Amino acid sequence: MSSFEELVYRYDRHVLNIAKSFRNNDDDAKDIYQEVFMRVYRGLKNFQFKSEFSTWLFRVTTNVCITHQSRKKDHDSINKEIYSDDDSSIILADTLTDNKSTDELAVGGDISKYISKALDELPPQQKMVFTLKYFEEYKIREIAEMMQCSEGAVKKYLFTATHKMRDRLKNIMREER
Secondary structure (H helix, E strand, O other): OOHHHHHHHHHHHHHHHHHHHHHHHHHHHHHHHHHHHHHHHHHHHHHHOOOOOOHHHEEEEEEHHHHHHHHHHOOHHHHHHEOOOOOOOEEEHHHHOOOHHHHHHHOOOOOOOOHHHHOOOOOOHHHHHHHHHOOOOOOHHHHHHOOOHHHHHHHHHHHHHHHHHHHHHHHHHOOOO
């Protein structure tokens, strides 16, 4: 038990950071964190040391994040609200069709909210690759190991996710010329 506690202590912040980056919601991140360590505890006896423990742990984390995402999938994503306050709200469709300036879109909110919402619209595998690469700064090879797929698949997910993010954020991030 003390060995397991040491593993939790050593990796807990990293698992929580991946979960937060993936879900951008503290409650969801805590749920993912808890589920990851429950799975690790139950599966530790089957760990065969064919890879680093951290690789196995982050593979479990990746799988839990993707599973959690598929459970929370919002099918009406284009009409999903991406910003709201007491006086107004903005839905994703507004940002894709209007010619609002960046200043107008950012009033009352932070650009990072729009980025997080656009990230939430990605399919789970693309979101995970994007998160691990750009937020957690893993290498393509490491991501491929964690996700148990080829480096080519990771590159394809990353390429597609990057293009989707650019497309979804083009009106928000448009620089004045």
